[in-house]
Amino acid sequence: MNTVSRIRAFNRFYTRHLGLLEKSYLGSGHSLSEVRVLYEISNNQGMTARQLIESLNLDEGYLSRILKRLETEGWIERAQSKKDRRQWLLAMSPAGYEKIATLQHRSNSEIETMLRPISENDQSALTGAMATIENVLTKQQQCDVQFHDLRTGDVGWIIMRHAELYAEEEGFKAEFEVLVAEILAAYMRNHDPDCERAWIAEQGGQRLGSIFCVRQSRKVAKLRLFFLEPQARGLGLGQKMLDMCMGYARGKGYEKMVLWTHESHEAACALYRKFGFELIDSKPERSFGRDLVTQNWQIAL
Template sequence: MDGKRYVEQIRNFNRYYASVLGKIDQEIYNQSFTLTEARVITEIHLKNGCTATDVRENLGIDRGYMSRIIQRLEDENITIKNQSLEDKRQYSLYLTEYGKQVYNDLVERANHGVEKMIENVPKQELTKLVTSMGAIKSIYTQETSSQKEIVIRPFRSGDVGYIAYLHGRLYDHTYKFGPKFEYYVMKGLTEFMLNSDGGELWVAEVDNQIVGSIAITKSSENTAQLRWFILDEDYQGMGIGKKLMETALHFCKEKSYQHVFLWTVSTLHAARYLYQKYNFELTEEKPNEEWTGTKLIEERWDLDMKGIS
């Protein structure tokens, strides 16, 4: 088959699939949101704290159209934007509590709509359909395989055990922490799962693989503690630590915490650099000989949220 024939067949498929997408837009979202608006809401949910430019470039949306979508979502209290703590020229997008309800409703409608579309497709043909979709995605994304998809999302069932595993593996391999440290992490995470009031735990995913985490727990009415901040060393330098930190600090502002503190150790140089970058100040030091058998210096770092716009 010559090149022209390939082009014709691809264009023919595109025309057909465009009609399928139109049907999804009309029937699934029931005219509440266009398919593009729903995709924007989904992107903001998955990439909590992303910018409008990030969403526009990732989805291939016209600048003017993107601006109108964002304005509508803000007007309807679905999204809010906050000035970046690092770059005052940038604004990060987040779903409001109402926006999260809208997203969940969209997911429910979409699932119901797709179920309706495939209800009469034989199982053998359905398997073939899904496999073909996977083939299209795999072939098309080979050119951009080096561009990793980074997602920061709230934790869900099954994540907490893996977060404990990440801590145990990293701190044992790199810093020679013993099993007592892993127990300390697991104990804290278990307590958080039993009572997460006033807090949240997020994970960072790269191409659907968990590579890091961060959490905020409530210490008092006005004070929060930043905990379980970890990033797989193989994924450093990709801006993931920054995304995790800004997600956590935005949550603190949203919950009106006036003060945030954290505990770390003096040997975690990359983490300490990031804390300084976000204006945390070293306020306390104490020795620790439990985790490595040698003397470590634990450090408390504090941040006054009242000075952050």
């Protein structure tokens, strides 16, 4: 049996063994896709339908039908965003929270029942095999990603996507787009190719993110314009980009790297902390149409 046939056979076994093909998942009266959407909303209160589409890679029309059913049955609620009146945010209702808790308990019970006759050694082998599958596929996704310096069209794309994403996810107004444009204009006019560098992450011709190392002083580098498209998050790509940027700065003789960000960027801040960055100061201020807490971080290289 070749690799393709073996993987397809495993998929058939796995979906059948866990009951993933049943019309009513875990006896909920809903499909696996509907329950998965509910789970995603329960863990990301206030997300938009667009974010759900990007997170779960669902067809827009199919997701619309799922959301309509979940809302009709009283499991989710929609509220107009106070930051952007064009957006509608998704949240769990009390009944929805109760429902997802019941399903999670039922799922845990079924897995515990499945594992009960299996020895501890075999359970370790099972979870180890799962980790191997996840690691191999994640590594392959990262291997397919290419990095290059700025090319024609990249600057416009960075400005556009920063403006769109931060408007959608943070409620930032047009002033933020102006700031990003000013940063890039200054970089394009003045950057020193001997000690400054930009990276664009790309996969299959699609841009996924950017990161910049710029000179603040002879010994201090500044990290700027670091972001990832929603569909590229959670794959370890951000870690790879940050490691690449810091390695470049060390190689150019910088002794310290600094960055400026906002407290609301929780995932990015967690990544900075993981890499050893130290939070130097923070202060509340009104910027981009929002009340924010700005932060300055640094790390010795």
